[in-house]
Amino acid sequence: MMKKIIHLLIITCSIIGIKAQKSIAEKPRILISTDIGGTDPDDNQSMTHLLMYADKFNIEGLVSSPSFGDGSKEEIVKMINLYEKDLPKLKKHSSGFPSPSYLRSISKQGLRGNAPFEGFSKSTEGSEWIVKSARKKSAQPLWVLVWGGLEDVAQALHDAPDIKNKIKIYWIGGPNKKWSANSYSYLVKNFPDLWFIEVNSTYYSFFSKNDDPNILKSTEYYDHYIKGYGAMGKDFKNYYNGEVKMGDSPSLFYLMNGNPEDPTGESWGGSFEKIKYSPNIIVDGIKGTSDDIAFCSLIEFHFKGPLLKENSGKVPFYMETMHKKDIQKWPGSYLGDGNYALKYAPKATETLNYKFVSDIPELNNHEGKLNIVNLWPGKQHNTDYPLGNTWFTDQSDPALFEGKYQGGKTIVKWKNDILLDWAKRWEWLK
The missing domain is CATH 2.60.40.10 (Immunoglobulins)
Incomplete structure (x- = not known):
């Protein structure tokens, strides 16, 4: 009898273990809010990177949120069209890439321009899609990766505050905060308990000039690893003459390597600390x-x-x-x-x-x-x-500054790993 009990316990533990492994291996649910097509073409580079890793995520939304400049959904679709040309080669290496028609169907237009002083205005196709995606029944949170302003995120939370506990946000702040001050103010005032990573500085070090001879140079990467590879590779030269910026990609790096449930731990997208105010x-x-x-x-x-x-x-x-x-x-x-x-x-x-x-x-x-x-x-x-217990930001330890960039060393240490991993995928498009 005791042997049977032990045997059952072993089977039960094995099943639990299998379930745990399956849960860890699940693709993260993500929604991108981007000002692509505006004044800074680094979003185009980040979109190329995202599409080349699209088999690793459940992409549930691509929202155009241009708080500044002329960004548009059409710019997202333009990048999807390039992806479509390269897709046959990508699919030879992974079966998980989404169809271009699906990606077009989840591309939505958000607010064009800044929110007023109150931080919100009226719902948009983009903000409504955020709400719809967040309300999907799932054991996983929806990771909202914000590459531009917070206008559509703030509008979604204003219209549907019930989604607060269903989303986790990684925001590339810095200059975007300047354009999005009203929406940011609305969020910290009304939703201080959001699960929120506010990155104002760390991400800069991924593309900033670095004299360390052991770190891959952003100015040389195109010629060594991208040139001549696919429609997306040809297009990449149109942004900063091929110099790798991708200032928004750390939001994706964060979910690619590390434990995203622990922002204070090590990850490709940086390491962060709690902020109380x-x-x-x-x-x-x-x-x-x-x-x-x-x-x-x-x-x-x-x-x-x-x-x-x-x-x-x-x-x-x-x-x-x-x-x-x-x-x-x-x-x-x-x-x-x-x-x-x-x-x-x-x-x-x-x-x-x-x-x-x-x-x-x-x-x-x-x-x-x-x-x-x-x-x-x-x-x-x-x-x-005042902020709650789940608001995180750049590490303030002076030892972790990369030059003038607060927290920069927590991401620049992974630059080679990130770029060499990406280089393997460019080889797929050879």
Whole structure:
């Protein structure tokens, strides 16, 4: 009798073990939100990389979310068309590649441009698809990998807060946070318990210049491993002349190698730490501030002015900033009762010179500068947004900086592994 019990226990444990192995081997469910086709062609490179590894994931959505620039669903479809040409060769090595018709069917158009001060506006085809995908019955979470702005993610959560515990987000922030400050503010204020990896700096080190002779050079990779290989390889030369940027791909790397349930562990997509607050600094629009401000902090400029008719649709004032040789204009908002405000998130260490322009005399021609420092999230303020236990961000340990990039060493150490693994797939297209 005892032998039978032991035998049954062994069989039961074996079945459990098999189930556990099967669960670990399951393809992650992913949805990509991208500003592809906008001002930065690195999204095209990342889309090529994604499609070449499409057999490793259950891709449930490809959403165009151009908070800045002219990104569109059509640009996603253009990349799928290239993938279709190379698919016969890819399928010789793996049977798991999705059909081009399926990928086109899950490509959706999201919001074009920024969300207003509130952080949300109206639902889009893209935000509705996020909701639909998140609500699918599954034992797995939906990994929402955000390569651009957060507008459609914020809209989806506004419209369907029940999806909060069904999604896990890896966001390439940094410059995207500058364009998406309103939507980001809405999320940290209303959904502080989201499962969220906010990457403002770590990802830079994957494509930044590095003098280590043992690390593959992004400028040389095309000639050595891509040139002459397939329709996607030919197209790759159109982006940065073939130099590998792929600033959004770390979101995918994260799911390719490592334990994605533990952001603090080692992974190809970086290693992260918990963050308890998101800095939110209130600045008097007339007086400014002399305090040092951490890059990627939310800054709210506030003004007092005349009473206006609300919802007039007219932008009451703009903030102008200089970016290289271009002047960028950021629209302000009227909040009612003579209160005006604007949200901004500086993307890098700098002395930020700004100027407000308006037809309203009380708001016009105020100038100032902010000193932006290179350590996120920086010191705490009583106006910061508290966060829950599942918000993660770049490692703050100075030993893990790669040059000026906070947390950079947690990803650059894997660069060779990532690129050499990809090189094997380029060989498939020979």
